[in-house]
C-alpha cells in the first residue's frame with residue numbers, strides 16, 4: 001500500500017514537474033519570439049530605410065566660365081563632385097562632363113559616362129579615332145554630336161540641360177540607366 005502511495009506520489013511529482021518544465025519552456029520560447037520580433041522590426045527598418053530614402057542625383061552644377069570654354073573648339077572634360085544622400089549618410093562622389101563648343105557661347109554638354117556600362121570615355125585628337133569620342137572598355141565610338149558610330153553603346157551620349165548664369169556655364173547633372181536604348185534618369 002505504501003509502495004503504491006509512494007509510486008503514485010512519485011509519478012504525480014514527475015508529471016507535475018514535467019508539465020511545469022514544459023510550461024516554462026513554452027513561456028521562454030514565447031517571450032524569446034516576442035523579443036525577437038520587437039528587435040527585428042527596427043532592424044528591418046534600419047536595413048530597408050536607407051534604400052527607400054535614396055535620392056536622385058539631379059541638381060544644377062556650375063562647370064566654369066563660359067569665356068574659358070569658348071577659347072578652344074575641342075571638347076573639354078570637366079570633373080566635379082556631387083553629394084549623394086543615401087539614407088542617413090552623405091557621400092561625395094566624382095562625376096565628369098564633356099563640354100562641346102558649338103560656336104560663340106553655345107555648348108553641348110554630355111554626361112561623362114559611356115551609355116554602355118558607364119566607363120569614362122575621352123576625346124581623341126590623334127590616331128584612328130581622331131575627332132571622335134572613344135570608350136576603351138569595349139571600343140565604343142561616338143561622333144562629336146554624341147551619336148554612336150561603333151561598338152556596343154545602345155544609345156547616343158546623354159546630353160544634359162544647360163544654362164548660363166552670370167557668365168558661368170551650368171549643367172543639370174543627371175545619371176541615366178546604362179545599357180538600354182532609352183535615356184531614363186535614375
Ligand code: FES
Pocket residue numbers: 114115116117118119135136137138139140151152153
Ligand atoms: S562601357 Fe563604353 S563601350 Fe562598354
